[in-house]
Amino acid sequence: xxxxxxxxxxxxxxxxxxxxxxxxxxxxxxxxxxxxxxxxxxxxxxxxxxxxxxxxxxxxxxxxxxxxxxxxxxxxxxxxxxxxxxxxxxxxxxxxxxxxxxxxxxxxxxxxxxxxxxxxxx
Amino acid sequence: xxxxxxxxxxxxxxxxxxxxxxxxxxxxxxxxxxxxxxxxxxxxxxxxxxxxxxxxxxxxxxxxxxxxxxxxxxxxxxxxxxxxxxxxxxxxxxxxxxxxxxxxxxxxxx
Numbered sequence: 001x002x003x004x005x006x007x008x009x010x011x012x013x014x015x016x017x018x019x020x021x022x023x024x025x026x027x028x029x030x031x032x033x034x035x036x037x038x039x040x041x042x043x044x045x046x047x048x049x050x051x052x053x054x055x056x057x058x059x060x061x062x063x064x065x066x067x068x069x070x071x072x073x074x075x076x077x078x079x080x081x082x083x084x085x086x087x088x089x090x091x092x093x094x095x096x097x098x099x100x101x102x103x104x105x106x107x108x109x110x111x112x113x114x115x116x117x118x119x120x121x122x
Numbered sequence: 123x124x125x126x127x128x129x130x131x132x133x134x135x136x137x138x139x140x141x142x143x144x145x146x147x148x149x150x151x152x153x154x155x156x157x158x159x160x161x162x163x164x165x166x167x168x169x170x171x172x173x174x175x176x177x178x179x180x181x182x183x184x185x186x187x188x189x190x191x192x193x194x195x196x197x198x199x200x201x202x203x204x205x206x207x208x209x210x211x212x213x214x215x216x217x218x219x220x221x222x223x224x225x226x227x228x229x230x231x232x
Contacts, residue, residue: 035221037167037221044125044208044210044223044224044225044226045159045161045167045210045212045223045226046223047212047220047221047222047223050221059219059220060220061220062218062220095166095167100169100172100178106154106155106214106221107154107155107157107172107173107214108155108157108169108172108173108212109157109169110169110172110178112166112167112168113166114166115166
């Protein structure tokens with residue numbers, strides 16, 4: 001059974017650092033690009049980042065460039081999102097998601113985790 | 123990053139057909155595949171259409187997608203109360219090197 005489980009969220013003060021994790025199982029993790037998508041309370045979906053299957057490249061939304069870093073450990077089947085200098089507008093549920101087709105990073109995602117909530121507040 | 127344009131809300135009666143539009147530009151919808159997601163309250167999004175017109179096997183044939191130029195449409199026929207949800211379109215943008223989502227359409231089944 002294909003599964004994605006996010007963790008690492010919580011209440012964090014502005015300016016601090018946070019690492020989110022996405023543990024995966026049930027599929028060949030090392031052959032898929034992986035995405036992060038977030039959703040602020042009461043708002044729509046916002047794509048955050050994608051990382052290549054081998055971690056060699058990544059793209060980011062303009063709103064997070066320079067503060068977010070996506071990485072992966074294929075030996076642990078785990079995806080990460082490092083967030084520096086947290087801001088109030090980073091408050092959101094963060095989802096990891098897997099594309100429909102292995103090797104493809106531009107197209108649809110069909111497997112989502114349940115998300116982890118990040119609240120940035122003093 | 124500019125979002126794809128969707129109507130904020132639509133409503134229709136059970137059994138009727140509804141069409142949700144998604145407007146973009148040549149750099150996104152015009153040159154890349156469109157996907158559609160359904161999100162029920164408090165849950166993760168669920169893929170209902172990918173590659174413009176393809177349905178995952180678990181999605182009923184009542185859901186269909188189409189694309190023309192820089193616009194796409196998600197149509198749902200035989201509306202059911204369980205279809206009441208937020209729907210989002212998405213596409214890769216070649217200029218931004220990013221996935222962009224529509225703002226979402228809240229579908230109410232009266």
